[in-house]
Amino acid sequence: MIRVRVQPEPIAIAEETGxxxxxxxxxxxxxxxxxxxxxxxxxxSLTLEHYPAMTARALAAIAAAAEARWxxxxxxxxxxxxxxxxxxxxxxxxxxxxxxxxxxxxxEFLMDWLKTRAPFWKVEERGDGRxxxxxxxxxxxxxxxxxxxx
Amino acid sequence: MDILYFAWVRxxxxxxxxxxxxxxxxxxxxxxxxxxxxxxxxxAAALADRSAIRVxxxxxxxSLDAPVADAAEIAIFPPVTGG
Numbered sequence: 001m002i003r004v005r006v007q008p009e010p011i012a013i014a015e016e017t018g019x020x021x022x023x024x025x026x027x028x029x030x031x032x033x034x035x036x037x038x039x040x041x042x043x044x045s046l047t048l049e050h051y052p053a054m055t056a057r058a059l060a061a062i063a064a065a066a067e068a069r070w071x072x073x074x075x076x077x078x079x080x081x082x083x084x085x086x087x088x089x090x091x092x093x094x095x096x097x098x099x100x101x102x103x104x105x106x107x108e109f110l111m112d113w114l115k116t117r118a119p120f121w122k123v124e125e126r127g128d129g130r131x132x133x134x135x136x137x138x139x140x141x142x143x144x145x146x147x148x149x150x
Numbered sequence: 151m152d153i154l155y156f157a158w159v160r161x162x163x164x165x166x167x168x169x170x171x172x173x174x175x176x177x178x179x180x181x182x183x184x185x186x187x188x189x190x191x192x193x194a195a196a197l198a199d200r201s202a203i204r205v206x207x208x209x210x211x212x213s214l215d216a217p218v219a220d221a222a223e224i225a226i227f228p229p230v231t232g233g
Contacts, residue, residue: 051156051225054209115232117208122231130160134228135229 002063002075002095002110006088008082008109011092020074020096027073031103039086044125048090050052051060051119055079062113069109070102077110079120084114112145151218153186155196156227159203172218175232179205180214182224196198204229 006149021027038047059077066072075095084090093110095102115136116118122133153168160166176182183205187197197203203224205212206225 049157051154051206051209051227052208053223054225057209116230117211118229118232119156119225119230120232121228123157132228133231135231 001067001072002077003057003083004056004063004077006050006052006079006081008080011080011089013089013092015092016076016092018046020076021095024073024074026098027096028093029100029103030096031100032092033107034089035091035111037084037086037088037090042126044127045083045085045087047083047123047125048079048088049121049123050079050081058118062110062117065070065113066106066109070097070106072097072102072106075085075106075110079116079118083118085130125142151220152227153222154223159196159227163190163192174219177217177219178214179207179212179216179218179224182218183214183226184198186226200230 001035017030017032020030030043037043059079063075063077066075073096076092077093081092091111091114093112093114095103095105097106124131124133151170151172153170155163155166172182172185181198183197183203187194188196194203200214204227205214205216206227207218207221207225211224
């Protein structure tokens with residue numbers, strides 16, 4: 001029910017989110033999150049590498065976990081890989097449900113898991129060269145709260 | 151066995167994948183990392199800090215004590231940095 005995709009192309013955000021409610025009268029809420037590349041500290045580009053076979057499995061498992069946890073009507077997770085520039089959208093998570101609480105919660109759950117469990121690695125390019133981004137402990141803690149019996 | 155490398159592990163080793171006949175004495179992920187680290191200076195540099203290495207066996211995250219004998223594909227990479 002939640003479609004997942006990893007692609008190098010830009011994300012058609014309006015089409016993807018619009019499709020979740022088009023022609024339906026049972027959808028009461030569509031929550032979408034769009035992550036963008038920020039030009040922090042003079043960032044010139046961001047390149048995402050991924051492990052395609054594992055990304056497909058991990059995203060399908062994460063989507064299934066969200067569906068099992070909340071009453072959802074549909075959703076889409078699209079993540080880009082390759083080279084991106086400040087301002088570009090890097091990830092879209094959009095979830096539809098009858099009521100907003102489940103859609104908000106599922107979208108946040110999916111983003112926390114994408115940050116910590118999906119096999120993506122980032123390279124930042126600045127004036128002083130290119131650097132691999134280190135994993136953040138704050139992201140791990142954000143994902144952990146979903147285990148804490150909430 | 152297919153061994154895959156990603157991100158800076160790939161760059162330090164100098165290749166994204168190797169097909170290797172892993173000796174039967176290599177029982178766990180930790181044994182495999184020790185064995186791989188002896189293959190070249192690049193391997194040794196990439197695998198020097200085990201706390202910065204994560205491993206997936208057949209596309210599932212695996213711990214250092216996980217058995218590797220039945221694996222078809224083992225991937226070695228830094229902690230993931232997400233979306």
